[in-house]
Amino acid sequence: MNEYIGIVLIAFGVIYDLLACLGLIRMPDIYTRLQTATKAVTVGTACILIGAAVYAGPGPLAAKALLCMVFVLLTNPTSAHVIARAAHSSGIRVERVTAEGLMGREIESELWDVTKKEDTVQKDLLMHIIANCSIVEINQHVNKEGLFELVSQKLGHIQNVSPDVIKNKLISREKESVTALKPDFAIPHIIIAGEDSFEIIAIRAKKGVFFSEDFPAVRSVFVMSGTQDQWSFYLRILALIVQLVRTEGFFDKWLKASDKEELRELLLNGIKGIRENKN
Amino acid sequence: MEIFIYSALFLFILGIFLCLGRLISGPTAPDRAVAIEIMGIILVGFCTVISILTGEEFYMSVAIAWALLSFIGSLALGKYLEGKNLDE
Numbered sequence: 001m002n003e004y005i006g007i008v009l010i011a012f013g014v015i016y017d018l019l020a021c022l023g024l025i026r027m028p029d030i031y032t033r034l035q036t037a038t039k040a041v042t043v044g045t046a047c048i049l050i051g052a053a054v055y056a057g058p059g060p061l062a063a064k065a066l067l068c069m070v071f072v073l074l075t076n077p078t079s080a081h082v083i084a085r086a087a088h089s090s091g092i093r094v095e096r097v098t099a100e101g102l103m104g105r106e107i108e109s110e111l112w113d114v115t116k117k118e119d120t121v122q123k124d125l126l127m128h129i130i131a132n133c134s135i136v137e138i139n140q141h142v143n144k145e146g147l148f149e150l151v152s153q154k155l156g157h158i159q160n161v162s163p164d165v166i167k168n169k170l171i172s173r174e175k176e177s178v179t180a181l182k183p184d185f186a187i188p189h190i191i192i193a194g195e196d197s198f199e200i201i202a203i204r205a206k207k208g209v210f211f212s213e214d215f216p217a218v219r220s221v222f223v224m225s226g227t228q229d230q231w232s233f234y235l236r237i238l239a240l241i242v243q244l245v246r247t248e249g250f251f252d253k254w255l256k257a258s259d260k261e262e263l264r265e266l267l268l269n270g271i272k273g274i275r276e277n278k279n
Numbered sequence: 280m281e282i283f284i285y286s287a288l289f290l291f292i293l294g295i296f297l298c299l300g301r302l303i304s305g306p307t308a309p310d311r312a313v314a315i316e317i318m319g320i321i322l323v324g325f326c327t328v329i330s331i332l333t334g335e336e337f338y339m340s341v342a343i344a345w346a347l348l349s350f351i352g353s354l355a356l357g358k359y360l361e362g363k364n365l366d367e
Binding site for chain 2: 007017020024030045052060067076083087
């Protein structure tokens with residue numbers, strides 16, 4: 001009986017070894033050859049040695065076979081690792097051989113799906129930011145200092161930064177160049193310390209805010225304040241706002257909207273419209 | 280029963296010839312090192328099978344020695360291929 005078990009184990013091991021040799025011939029580069037050959041050969045030879053021990057029965061031959069099996073199991077993976085490391089450090093590259101089905105369109109379309117998904121996530125974040133931004137209405141005449149005072153109070157409260165810091169930053173940003181743009185909107189923006197925070201405040205000033213001689217009455221102001229790591233939002237939102245205010249009839253609707261929620265609705269619908277046009 | 284042992288020996292020789300094919304065709308030095316290593320381990324199996332065919336435990340000792348020597352040889356080859364001295 002023991003002989004039969006031994007023969008079965010040896011047959012199993014021999015087939016494993018032979019398949020490993022076949023892999024050594026068939027595989028395209030050194031790393032895959034190592035992968036197929038050494039693992040299969042380790043298991044196969046260990047099987048043969050156990051089979052020999054079972055076949056011979058208790059005795060010195062079996063003892064030596066088991067000892068040899070321990071050696072093979074310990075040394076073979078180690079030497080495979082050494083060779084792989086040597087191959088890697090002597091600069092051998094992985095061969096780019098993939099199955100036909102994996103090349104061309106399939107992998108490309110998969111990558112495309114992944115990027116599109118990430119894009120939608122980003123877009124949803126933008127929508128989320130705008131859907132939750134605070135909207136301010138100013139019904140009397142103000143100059144830009146007054147506006148900054150008001151905005152910095154609000155932003156300081158939301159972002160937990162001292163209002164004076166925000167006000168100073170807004171004023172010095174304004175000194176560098178005027179943030180008001182044609183037609184009739186302004187986009188003051190600052191970078192604050194910290195991370196993971198981005199706020200936008202939309203302001204409707206029916207009677208206009210005095211920014212400079214060129215822009216005496218700016219009626220819509222979008223103040224953005226974000227940390228450095230969130231700065232990509234700034235560029236995206238800026239692009240959206242510029243497109244938004246250039247759409248026809250935006251300012252009419254902007255001035256006619258009866259309350260804050262209607263203004264927010266107007267912003268969100270405008271952005272949706274821009275996106276649908278793009279698609 | 281012996282027919283199984285003989286066919287196992289035949290398959291081993293076939294495997295060794297496949298390894299020799301890789302040893303000759305290369306194309307890089309690590310490829311040849313892998314071929315030598317696999318050949319060594321297959322020879323361990325070969326010795327084991329001969330040992331149970333003849334009933335001599337002497338061949339088992341050869342197998343143990345071969346396993347250890349092929350390990351040391353692979354380590355030395357690996358170091359050499361990495362371009363380092365043996366004491367590094």
